Each structure stands twice: as C-alpha cells, then as structure tokens.
Amino acid sequence: MWWLARSLWPLQLKAGYWDVLPALRDASRCAEEAGADGRTAGALHSQLAHRLGEMGRWEQAHRAARAAVTYERAAVHLRGEASAVELLGLLSLYRWSFEEAYERFTEAESLYRGVGVDEEGAADLPRALALVTRHQGRALRCLDRLDDSRRCLESAVDFFAGRTGAVPEPYNHARALTDLAETLHDAGDDTAALARITEAERLSPASATPHRAHLAGLRRRCEAP
Structure with missing residues (x-):
C-alpha cells in the first residue's frame, strides 16, 4: 500500500x-x-x-x-x-x-x-538546490523584490535547460520559465515575459493541463492593453 x-x-x-x-x-x-x-x-x-x-x-x-x-x-x-x-x-x-x-x-x-558528499541524496543535491532557488524566486517576486527574484529564477532556468552541465528537464524548465515570465510581467517587461511564455508552451506536453491553462491566462495578462 x-x-x-x-x-x-x-x-x-x-x-x-x-x-x-x-x-x-x-x-x-x-x-x-x-x-x-x-x-x-x-x-x-x-x-x-x-x-x-x-x-x-x-x-x-x-x-x-x-x-x-x-x-x-x-x-x-x-x-x-x-x-x-x-x-x-x-x-x-x-x-x-x-x-x-x-x-x-x-x-x-x-x-x-x-548533506555530505557521501550521504544518500548527495548526487541529487544540485537539482534540489535549483528547485528551492526557483521557489525562493517565487517568494521574492511576491515580496516585490523583483531583481532578486529574477536572478533566482534565471539561475533555475539555466539549470533545468542543461546550461550548467545538468541533464535538461523540460517539465521543470517550463515551470521556471513560467515563474520568470510572471516576474518580468510584474516588472513591466511584457515583451520578455511573452518570449518566456512561448518557450514554456513549447516545452509543456498536452497532458500538462493545469500548467498550460496557467500559461494561457498569463499570456492574456501580458497582451492586455
């Protein structure tokens, strides 16, 4: 069970x-x-x-x-x-x-x-740190610390895109891009936000229904007058 x-x-x-x-x-x-x-x-x-x-x-x-x-x-x-x-x-x-x-x-x-280098879970530590960095970026955005939020989220995007040597993870890459788009929208940079939304949509499978619905709503907000 x-x-x-x-x-x-x-x-x-x-x-x-x-x-x-x-x-x-x-x-x-x-x-x-x-x-x-x-x-x-x-x-x-x-x-x-x-x-x-x-x-x-x-x-x-x-x-x-x-x-x-x-x-x-x-x-x-x-x-x-x-x-x-x-x-x-x-x-x-x-x-x-x-x-x-x-x-x-x-x-x-x-x-x-x-977590020590010889302890269980050590191999997954870079990924775990990237995830918690992403969440820190989300919290910082809500605290209106947009520059700090952007730095955290860009770091997470780079990791999950495989730019730091890690294996690319399309799902988490898309989620981090979505969070970054939220921060960019709050900062008034809708052009950059829409580019991140497009990337996230490309990475998101049709089965990711809740995430794709969120992206659609975010796109509408960025495109609104």
Missing part, C-alpha cells in the same frame, strides 16, 4: 490528477499504525500534505507537513527533512504568507547544503 501510494506522485504533480486523497490518507495511517520506517512515513505525509494544500485545507496540510519533518528528522534523513521544510514553505506561499515562505525556503536550502 505504501509503495502504491508513493507511485501516485507523478499523477499528482505532473498530470494534475488530484482525486487521490483517500489512498494517501489510508497509506499514511497504515504507515503510522504499522510502524513504517521514518523515511517512508515522512514521504507519505509529505505527499498527503501536498494534496491537502491543493485542496485548500491549509491546517490539515500544515499538520501533515510538520509530521513529515518530524519523521524525517527522527530518521536522521537530512535530504528528506529539507524537502519537507521546503513543502512547508510552499504551503506558506500558497497562503500568501510570503515572508514565512521565503524563510522556510532559506532553511531548506541550508539543510540541503548540509
């Missing part, structure tokens, strides 16, 4: 398929009752928190995310703890608590940087 629930993550994140809450609740409860290892319990509670956040059930989502942090910390799994703290930042971002979100993202970055 635990692994089945974990396998739902791509459906949640990339395909926008959200009707998975009963499975995640059952799996998280079973992880607690059956004494699953801290990493498994932490991962399931993070997944549950993400789903609850998408539904706007903020208090429940925060409880699940805090439980994830507790499980990962008890398991001395620094990589997992950092990811759970990052999720707390995302939940704060979605609730418009932008300063708190930025603080959590900064805390997550510090935890990621504490």
